[in-house]
Amino acid sequence: MSNVLILADFVDGKATKSTVEIATAGARIGEVSAVVMAPIGQGAALSATLTQGPITKILIIESDDFAKHGVAAVADALSHVANQSKPDAVLLVSHAFGKEVAGRVAMKIQAGIITDAVDVAADCYTTQLVFGGSTTVHSKVSQGISIITVRPNTITADFIAATPAIENVSVQISENAKKSTITSSQPPVKGGRPELTEANIVVSGGRGTNGDFAAVENFADSLGAAVGASRAATDAGWYPHSHQVGQTGKTVSPQLYVACGISGAIQHRAGMQTSKTIVVINKDPEAPLFELADFGVVGDLFAVLPPATEGVKARKA
Amino acid sequence: MIGGLLDRANVDAVLNDLDEYAVEEALRIAETHGGNEEGGPNTVTVISMGPERATEAVRKALSMGANDAILISDPKLAGADALMTAETLSAVISKNQYDIVICGTESTDARMSVVPAMISEKLGWAQLTFASKVEVDPSAKKTSITRVTEAGVDEIVAQFPCVVSVVEKINEPRYPSFKGIMAAKKKTIEICDLASTGASVSTSWSAVLDAAPRPPRAAGVVITDDGSGGTKFVDFLAEKKLI
Ligand SMILES: Cc1cc2nc3c(=O)[nH]c(=O)nc-3n(C[C@H](O)[C@H](O)[C@H](O)COP(=O)(O)OP(=O)(O)OC[C@H]3O[C@@H](n4cnc5c(N)ncnc54)[C@H](O)[C@@H]3O)c2cc1C
Numbered sequence A: 001m002s003n004v005l006i007l008a009d010f011v012d013g014k015a016t017k018s019t020v021e022i023a024t025a026g027a028r029i030g031e032v033s034a035v036v037m038a039p040i041g042q043g044a045a046l047s048a049t050l051t052q053g054p055i056t057k058i059l060i061i062e063s064d065d066f067a068k069h070g071v072a073a074v075a076d077a078l079s080h081v082a083n084q085s086k087p088d089a090v091l092l093v094s095h096a097f098g099k100e101v102a103g104r105v106a107m108k109i110q111a112g113i114i115t116d117a118v119d120v121a122a123d124c125y126t127t128q129l130v131f132g133g134s135t136t137v138h139s140k141v142s143q144g145i146s147i148i149t150v151r152p153n154t155i156t157a158d159f160i161a162a163t164p165a166i167e168n169v170s171v172q173i174s175e176n177a178k179k180s181t182i183t184s185s186q187p188p189v190k191g192g193r194p195e196l197t198e199a200n201i202v203v204s205g206g207r208g209t210n211g212d213f214a215a216v217e218n219f220a221d222s223l224g225a226a227v228g229a230s231r232a233a234t235d236a237g238w239y240p241h242s243h244q245v246g247q248t249g250k251t252v253s254p255q256l257y258v259a260c261g262i263s264g265a266i267q268h269r270a271g272m273q274t275s276k277t278i279v280v281i282n283k284d285p286e287a288p289l290f291e292l293a294d295f296g297v298v299g300d301l302f303a304v305l306p307p308a309t310e311g312v313k314a315r316k317a
Numbered sequence B: 001m002i003g004g005l006l007d008r009a010n011v012d013a014v015l016n017d018l019d020e021y022a023v024e025e026a027l028r029i030a031e032t033h034g035g036n037e038e039g040g041p042n043t044v045t046v047i048s049m050g051p052e053r054a055t056e057a058v059r060k061a062l063s064m065g066a067n068d069a070i071l072i073s074d075p076k077l078a079g080a081d082a083l084m085t086a087e088t089l090s091a092v093i094s095k096n097q098y099d100i101v102i103c104g105t106e107s108t109d110a111r112m113s114v115v116p117a118m119i120s121e122k123l124g125w126a127q128l129t130f131a132s133k134v135e136v137d138p139s140a141k142k143t144s145i146t147r148v149t150e151a152g153v154d155e156i157v158a159q160f161p162c163v164v165s166v167v168e169k170i171n172e173p174r175y176p177s178f179k180g181i182m183a184a185k186k187k188t189i190e191i192c193d194l195a196s197t198g199a200s201v202s203t204s205w206s207a208v209l210d211a212a213p214r215p216p217r218a219a220g221v222v223i224t225d226d227g228s229g230g231t232k233f234v235d236f237l238a239e240k241k242l243i
């Protein structure tokens, strides 16, 4: 029987939807063991939030070195588990942290790495979208263990109830993995809205908001959507950098992406082009983003969004 | 102190725009800590792996002010994956006495954001990646960074040697001056092949099997707002079962 390791992903002490997605991808390949890296004393509590997904086993590793030394320490422990259990694949979430851990593990255990997969098949054959989402690529690791990072929101999660066996593993973190020390950590400021990369709907604002995101936020809230921004908006300080969509921001692929007052520069497209449905609101009919629109409104966002917000609320009532 | 530095020449043989920030940061560090003269204590070396036409991109970094450059160019490296790239770059880095290696956070072509972490693992150097701010204390042989990712903001410190990667918000890369461009013509670019790096891997472990353009998106409907744009937008969402 093939076996697969996944690195469980947590935000605010809870397993993320992305964790269920990588478990779902992993279960196509083999039996899934989720590795939970926790501060000392918190392994059981974190594991208890892994209630969904095709997970057969949870391996808990507790160490305060994870919070203190970050990526290198987590990669060290994960490599240790991979060396012991000889999985066919190791799956991680494709964010900065997951990709860097994957890279270090690949180097340490000398395995091939594929990042940003949007699909993974039973034989570890992966699909990626490259060049800003314009090209589909299929790749595979040619020998040994496949280390794959999977982009959030691209695999339909299997939310079956998980009833995993729990095992505690003890790992000695190597000195090499302790060479950088995190002296302070600030989590991102979160409103009550869903996480950008996980959201089913993203409503973004650009320079066209002129700094006033209220109309964008109200519309997002009517749909239970996450709020994104173009770099023009984050650079101006209108919206936090953590909400930037694009080449140097986040890549999102929601069911619905609504761009308000965003022109459609190539760097912005790179972060949203793979959204299933795209709606563009822009007062300039020549705005290049209309090329990607399934539905476009040539108009002032401040005139279009308020009645749309009321319309959504009315239909939901 | 020597700021060793990496940049990637992509398919068009232009300096990967995100790597200009790395070049700029290396130059600033060298300039802050005692000059950047040939043979001086603080020199910046550009290291790049790519086809020979990448020389142009390397030359750009030299014209910005880097002292010298190493270009690893070998047909055997065509289509190298992340593991092979990181192994080869690490081999070259370890031959010299660098204190800091500065990378971009991602290459514009591969966009993996893994090479810096992999080099750090291979060399056993400290990893200081996704930096929006870098501070170097040469007397204490210490580097501190502010790491900015979707997981929040961290302050991280480490001793030399370390591998740093910088995000694009860190600085404003300089334009090469006329003097810089002229000076770059006289600077050395050492071109070496894979065998001379002494790197231990010689094949890629992951392979692209096929690539195809995605079908273009079907043309959508664009309407002009006449006061009913908002309502029509909601009708569209309902029709698509998005609400
Ligand atoms: C290395 C690099 C990396 C980059 N990374 C990113 C990235 O990650 N993400 C990103 O977004 N950008 C990125 N950029 C910047 C990118 O090139 C564009 O400058 C940016 O996306 C423009 O943002 P915008 O569309 O909001 O602004 P603009 O291009 O100024 O467009 C504003 C639009 O709003 C419309 N408008 C104005 N008023 C209204 C109104 N009342 N109602 C409706 N429409 C209105 C205008 O017609 C216009 O089309 C990057 C650039 C570089 C060089």
Ligand SMILES: Nc1ncnc2c1ncn2[C@@H]1O[C@H](COP(=O)(O)O)[C@@H](O)[C@H]1O
Residues within 6 Å of the ligand: B006, B007, B008, B009, B016, B018, B019, B022, B047, B048, B049, B050, B082, B085, B089, B102, B103, B104, B105, B106, B107, B110, B111, B112, B113, B114, B115, B116
């Ligand atoms: N072939 C290369 N030559 C030099 N530096 C590279 C090369 N490939 C990647 N890098 C460095 O690693 C960073 C991240 O690249 P990547 O992991 O491919 O996204 C880049 O910004 C460069 O600084």
